[in-house]
Amino acid sequence: MKAITFRDFGAPDVLQATEVERPEPGPDDVLVRIHAAGICYHDVLSRGGRIPGQPGRILGHEIAGTIAAAGANVPTERIGERVVLYQRLFCGTCRNCLRGRHDLCRNSRVLGEQGGGGYAEFTVVPARNAIAIPDGVEMTAAALAVCPIGTSVRAALGVAEIEPGNIVLITGAGGGLGLHQIQVAKSVQARVIAVTSSDDKAAIVRQAGADDVIVSSDLKFSREVWRLTAKQGADAVLENVVTGTFGESLRSAAQNATVVVLGNIGAQPVELDPGLVIMRRIRIAGSGNATFADVHMALHLLATKAVKPFIGRVLPFPRASEGHALMERRGVTGRVVLQGW
Numbered sequence: 466m467k468a469i470t471f472r473d474f475g476a477p478d479v480l481q482a483t484e485v486e487r488p489e490p491g492p493d494d495v496l497v498r499i500h501a502a503g504i505c506y507h508d509v510l511s512r513g514g515r516i517p518g519q520p521g522r523i524l525g526h527e528i529a530g531t532i533a534a535a536g537a538n539v540p541t542e543r544i545g546e547r548v549v550l551y552q553r554l555f556c557g558t559c560r561n562c563l564r565g566r567h568d569l570c571r572n573s574r575v576l577g578e579q580g581g582g583g584y585a586e587f588t589v590v591p592a593r594n595a596i597a598i599p600d601g602v603e604m605t606a607a608a609l610a611v612c613p614i615g616t617s618v619r620a621a622l623g624v625a626e627i628e629p630g631n632i633v634l635i636t637g638a639g640g641g642l643g644l645h646q647i648q649v650a651k652s653v654q655a656r657v658i659a660v661t662s663s664d665d666k667a668a669i670v671r672q673a674g675a676d677d678v679i680v681s682s683d684l685k686f687s688r689e690v691w692r693l694t695a696k697q698g699a700d701a702v703l704e705n706v707v708t709g710t711f712g713e714s715l716r717s718a719a720q721n722a723t724v725v726v727l728g729n730i731g732a733q734p735v736e737l738d739p740g741l742v743i744m745r746r747i748r749i750a751g752s753g754n755a756t757f758a759d760v761h762m763a764l765h766l767l768a769t770k771a772v773k774p775f776i777g778r779v780l781p782f783p784r785a786s787e788g789h790a791l792m793e794r795r796g797v798t799g800r801v802v803l804q805g806w
């Protein structure tokens with residue numbers, strides 16, 4: 466089968482189209498013909514050798530396709546089903562898996578981390594990882610149901626537990642996560658205040674549904690949040706940046722707010738004012754991969770058009786390197802999705 470691999474870590478052009486052996490499904494697996502695969506910034510870091518792993522593998526964990534073959538224990542009726550792949554290959558028996566938190570399974574790995582990823586004609590996954598796509602949701606959109614849309618559902622509805630009428634502050638709002646988080650928050654009738662550092666992102670942030678947009682090149686936005694909320698602050702903060710913004714996010718938080726940490730742009734420790742956290746009873750919580758329930762919610766939001774995926778560019782698979790280059794120099798707004806050979 467055709468696949469995109471890389472022999473060494475390096476610049477985007479290390480990604481090359483080549484022929485590799487097509488994987489065979491085991492008894493509990495399905496063989497999936499891949500129709501669309503999203504390029505995540507995680508893939509860019511993996512290719513550059515900035516995340517632990519080996520070169521030579523097939524990257525990509527944002528995968529939609531159709532079931533082409535099924536193992537002996539999988540109902541043959543599933544062949545032909547349109548599916549999105551839950552990105553984490555989990556054990557299914559640990560206490561986290563048993564309570565539906567497959568995202569926390571410690572005996573697991575993410576598709577594409579050690580190969581088997583989405584930049585290929587086919588992949589093999591356990592049948593339980595293949596989730597049916599509702600009618601009316603296109604493959605390119607479905608590819609984003611796990612990440613970034615499912616990730617946004619986890620942060621906004623799972624961790625921050627955003628409710629109607631809540632005020633939600635979103636940093637890095639013009640990024641791939643932010644644009645989807647805005648829509649997820651609006652789907653439950655929250656009020657969204659979006660922060661972006663550049664003027665040219667303001668229009669698209671508004672298009673995504675933000676009620677207020679703060680363009681803040683110096684990242685001093687808390688005063689404006691205070692003004693916009695009549696000194697109440699934000700009930701939830703979705704922090705996609707953290708480096709250079711975390712202090713202002715805490716200062717923007719309302720009493721008893723939840724500040725969700727998703728971003729790690731600078732990959733460096735940040736300062737925290739304990740007095741502020743105590744005074745306002747702020748909860749700081751990390752968030753990561755979607756759960757199965759989050760993916761189902763993401764698919765529902767896509768099917769009902771409550772969330773419209775932001776896809777900046779669709780490229781054929783052999784041009785994956787171009788997609789990586791675009792991501793790296795932030796030359797595109799929204800996701801780059803690979804589709805077709």
Ligand SMILES: [Zn+2]
Pocket residue numbers: 505506507526527612613
């Ligand atoms: Zn991703």
Ligand SMILES: [Zn+2]
Pocket residue numbers: 555556557558559560561562570571572
């Ligand atoms: Zn487990």
